[in-house]
Amino acid sequence: MPEQDTAAHRRTPAQEVADFLRGRQEQIAQRWADAALFRTVFTHSRDEAVEAGRAVVDALAAVAGADTVEDAESGGFHIVRDQLARTAAARARAGASITDISREVDALRPPVTELLLAEFPDAPAEHVRECATTLTVLMGTLRLVVLETALSEGEDVIHRQRLQLLEVATPVIKLWEGIVAVPLIGTLDSARSQVVMETLLDSIVEQHARFAILDITGVPTVDSLVAQHLMKTVAAARLMGAECIVSGIRPAIAQTIVHLGIDLSSVLTRASLADALAYALGQQGADIVAREGAGSEHR
Amino acid sequence: MSGAFPSPYGGPSPYATPVPVLRLGDVLLVTLPGDLHDGTAEQLQQDISDTVARSGATGVVIDLSGVEIVDSFLGRVLGDIAAQTSLLAARTVVAGMRPAVAITLVELGLTLPGLRTALTTEDAMRLLGDQGPTLPRPGDSRQERV
Structure with missing residues (x-):
């Protein structure tokens, strides 16, 4: 060139x-x-x-x-x-x-x-x-x-x-006629608890549920923010006419909540998901009894 | 809501029609429209207490299923209606609140603790028809909590 x-x-x-x-x-x-x-x-x-x-x-x-x-x-x-x-x-x-x-x-x-x-x-x-x-x-x-x-x-x-985690992590399960449950797993942040609240409230309408159980067995730690989210969800469910039960609070978490001075007195709690279900069934007038000769009654 | 601003005509908005208060036996049924003006809400508050006093109704059902937007004013009015009717020996049940409305009220800090709620008007009627002791609400079984 x-x-x-x-x-x-x-x-x-x-x-x-x-x-x-x-x-x-x-x-x-x-x-x-x-x-x-x-x-x-x-x-x-x-x-x-x-x-x-x-x-x-x-x-x-x-x-x-x-x-x-x-x-x-x-x-x-x-x-x-x-x-x-x-x-x-x-x-x-x-x-x-x-x-x-x-x-x-x-x-x-x-x-x-x-x-x-x-x-x-x-x-x-x-x-x-x-x-x-x-x-x-x-x-x-x-x-x-x-x-x-x-x-x-x-x-x-x-x-x-x-986004996938948000979708996957919040299934709402129908346990019984009029009873839904959300098993919460992993750490709850604001975004996740917002999704939990929305899906739970939507399913309350959809399933015509009078009782909603929030099971926090899978939540590793509860701080004041998480507790606040829980209380908001419970209050919103109550406004819609459903009763919210929080179950699966582990002993360590119960201690933390008391130490932090969080007042959960407005929230109905039960030790396990089974207890919460039994309570909800009892409120609906249903009862679980063992058939003759079958295992012990579980309440 | 437009009622929050002074109307150019100096009175209540000419478009605000009063909300009808229907009487079904001992129960009053009020269905709130989707676009409730603040003035109408206040009028409704008066109408309900007047009607309860006149008719001796024992229950009021407020159907919120058509309401998609709520503000702190309406939240306060609901609480006030409940307080007024309970002074007049009638119980108020709010029925059919939508999830978005419930979330908004909670975010506004209005958990309306004294208010009874039900999923549908049918449930509300059943709740009122149940003349025995009121259904246990959260807080009644506190002894057993962790």
């Missing part, structure tokens, strides 16, 4: 790099296809890896051409963001840490630098250095974009799992 060489001195290093990337796209993509990042993700065919590499080179050239080598939000990256996210996610699934991914993206730089140096064999040293610096900055920005997408991918996963 002799014409470009003569014009080179009037152009910014970034545009120079952009031209170089466009010109050598195929070579760079071929070399990247052998780099760890692309090789481990596109295991099926090398062509796919080369294709992915070409897309990334294109994006880099667009970013360099727009003279925004330091801007991770640059428009050029938008096109490959999805692909980078998929690549990073695939590496993360394969067990690579953020550091590993960062190192692998960094490993994409040396082959390009080599090609760049070979591109200007007789240009002034200062000019070559400028281009190399620009390229390094550009690759640094690429690394930033990859890590950013990888991290936001992780956040999405956490958010999704949190």
Whole structure:
């Protein structure tokens, strides 16, 4: 490219790099296809890896051409963001840490630098250095974009799992005609207890339940906040015309509640879920008795 | 609720029609509309106590199943109605409160401790028809709590 060489001195290093990337796209993509990042993700065919590499080179050239080598939000990256996210996610699934991914993206730089140096064999040293610096900055920005997408991918996963946990963790069980129970398991925070309250109240309407049992056997600790949530749920259920029973308070938790000075006197409590059920049945006029010859009566 | 602001006409809102108080034997049935103005609520409070005093009703059922939005004012009015009627020897039962309304009242700190509640108006009528001792509400069996 002799014409470009003569014009080179009037152009910014970034545009120079952009031209170089466009010109050598195929070579760079071929070399990247052998780099760890692309090789481990596109295991099926090398062509796919080369294709992915070409897309990334294109994006880099667009970013360099727009003279925004330091801007991770640059428009050029938008096109490959999805692909980078998929690549990073695939590496993360394969067990690579953020550091590993960062190192692998960094490993994409040396082959390009080599090609760049070979591109200007007789240009002034200062000019070559400028281009190399620009390229390094550009690759640094690429690394930033990859890590950013990888991290936001992780956040999405956490958010999704949190929602799943909310759904999974609050089943409302119909124990008997007019009696529903919620076995609470795990730590209760504000978001979860809100979900518990809503699902319980909805099921009270749906099942036409006069009694609702909150079983907290699976709740490891009760602090004043959790107690407050429980009392709110009980009060809301009462307003709707259902009676709420809290069961399964373990001795240690009972001690904590007393130590904290929490007044649960407005809440009806029973030692176990069975006791709560027996109470609710008794209030409805039903009774559990053993058949003749069967095991002992359980009340 | 619009009644919280002074009406441009200086009186109660012209759109506020009074809530009917129906008499079923010894029980008064009041079904609250979805859009209850503050003025109407106050009017209703008076109507109920007047009717109880005149007719000697022994129970009042307030059906809230059509109410989707509640504020602290309405919560207070409900409590006041219960207190008034109990002075007149009648029991008030609030029936059919929706979950969202119950949550709102609790979040507002209005747990309405003196108020009797029922899931439906049918349950409420049954509750009132039960002339024996009142059903144990939470708090009656406190001796057994942990």
